[in-house]
Amino acid sequence: EFVPASRVTRIKSSPSVAAAARVRELKAEGRRILDLTVGEPDFDTPQHIKDAAIAAIGRGETKYTSVTGTPELQRAILQTLERKTGQPYTPAEITIGGGGKQVIFTAFMATLDAGDEVVIPAPYWVSYPDMVLANEGTPVIVPCSEETGFKLTPEVLAAALTDRTKWVILNTPSNPTGAVYSRDELAGLAAVLREHPSVHVLTDEIYDEIHFGAEPITSLVAVAPELKDRVLVTNGVSKAYAMTGWRLGYAGGPATLVAAINKLQSQMSSCPSSVSQAAAAAALTGDQSFVRESVAVYRERRDAAVAGLNAIEGLHCATPDGAFYAYVNCGGVIGKTTPGGQLIANDEDFTLYLLDAASVAVIQGSAYGVGPYFRISYATGLPVIEESIAAIEKSVLALS
Numbered sequence: 001e002f003v004p005a006s007r008v009t010r011i012k013s014s015p016s017v018a019a020a021a022r023v024r025e026l027k028a029e030g031r032r033i034l035d036l037t038v039g040e041p042d043f044d045t046p047q048h049i050k051d052a053a054i055a056a057i058g059r060g061e062t063k064y065t066s067v068t069g070t071p072e073l074q075r076a077i078l079q080t081l082e083r084k085t086g087q088p089y090t091p092a093e094i095t096i097g098g099g100g101k102q103v104i105f106t107a108f109m110a111t112l113d114a115g116d117e118v119v120i121p122a123p124y125w126v127s128y129p130d131m132v133l134a135n136e137g138t139p140v141i142v143p144c145s146e147e148t149g150f151k152l153t154p155e156v157l158a159a160a161l162t163d164r165t166k167w168v169i170l171n172t173p174s175n176p177t178g179a180v181y182s183r184d185e186l187a188g189l190a191a192v193l194r195e196h197p198s199v200h201v202l203t204d205e206i207y208d209e210i211h212f213g214a215e216p217i218t219s220l221v222a223v224a225p226e227l228k229d230r231v232l233v234t235n236g237v238s239k240a241y242a243m244t245g246w247r248l249g250y251a252g253g254p255a256t257l258v259a260a261i262n263k264l265q266s267q268m269s270s271c272p273s274s275v276s277q278a279a280a281a282a283a284l285t286g287d288q289s290f291v292r293e294s295v296a297v298y299r300e301r302r303d304a305a306v307a308g309l310n311a312i313e314g315l316h317c318a319t320p321d322g323a324f325y326a327y328v329n330c331g332g333v334i335g336k337t338t339p340g341g342q343l344i345a346n347d348e349d350f351t352l353y354l355l356d357a358a359s360v361a362v363i364q365g366s367a368y369g370v371g372p373y374f375r376i377s378y379a380t381g382l383p384v385i386e387e388s389i390a391a392i393e394k395s396v397l398a399l400s
């Protein structure tokens with residue numbers, strides 16, 4: 001019988017992928033499910049981006065590229081990183097891979113030895129701890145509470161650092177909370193990081209274009225340029241341009257780290273997809289009106305979702321500043337009993353109850369390291385959001 005390697009048995013499959021599979025299963029059984037689990041835009045990729053990919057195919061750009069990507073996409077990424085961080089990057093300081101996810105995984109593979117610690121503020125994107133474990137590292141989960149907006153504070157960061165700390169992860173805007181670090185908050189963290197020169201920071205800014213404030217979101221590098229040589233800024237085209245299936249992500253960081261990542265990539269995939277690279281270049285350099293328009297739609301949905309959820313007794317959530325998620329406190333329903341006589345002992349019980357009683361699929365907060373909460377995604381139409389909230393309300397009212 002096949003026995004998987006320990007790096008496989010150490011980790012679990014992504015709970016969001018598992019939730020999506022469960023929703024598909026129920027739908028296949030003929031159930032109508034209101035799906036608030038999705039981690040991808042519900043919009044189609046803009047036409048001018050598709051056209052750029054089709055044109056690339058027409059020109060025969062269907063072969064391996066350099067492991068470091070096409071010159072065209074490299075230029076687009078250099079410009080984008082410079083705009084986001086205010087700092088110049090050179091081609092030796094960027095890497096391009098098959099999605100932000102792959103870039104982050106490869107960065108850990110390139111840097112972690114057994115026992116190296118990675119500080120992961122919770123609630124966290126579900127993949128970080130398992131990516132660290134798969135690469136022999138030790139995730140150090142640092143709970144961040146609703147009182148600090150689910151954000152890491154300088155004190156909490158300082159207390160989490162040890163001589164084994166290799167990385168600190170920041171994710172702004174955050175999946176699952178939508179929290180965004182302000183300039184001042186980043187400056188506070190930077191002050192701690194300056195005292196610990198051997199610590200690297202992975203700032204995952206994949207949702208940075210999806211924010212609801214007047215100002216663009218701030219990158220740690222923009223606030224603390226002196227840290228640039230130990231910060232890996234990761235990003236990609238999946239979320240901002242509705243390009244999840246194109247699998248194209250990138251990062252900017254110190255040249256030695258980038259070289260190590262690219263060396264691994266040369267043995268893993270040779271290069272990112274040539275066609276997706278052409279599409280990503282068009283996304284980053286072309287008309288940005290899709291981003292503005294989709295953010296306006298997300299904002300309207302966010303406002304409806306947050307108002308609706310806060311009107312339900314037993315639930316409450318803060319207004320997220322970015323991404324397309326809300327992280328809902330369900331402490332008020334824990335300890336209650338369903339009409340079928342089941343005790344709701346934790347957030348997982350509650351999400352199972354919602355699926356069963358309301359046909360609403362959400363993901364339990366325990367998957368993100370902080371309960372009792374659940375995550376909703378509002379990357380789905382307003383009618384589905386409104387219907388879901390009504391169904392959740394009815395199910396909550398039925399609890400005793």
Ligand code: PLP
Nearest residue numbers: 099100101125175206236238249
């Ligand atoms: N980082 C975060 C926080 C995410 O939520 C995701 C996708 O869900 C990613 C990175 C990776 O996205 P992709 O691999 O599509 O670029």
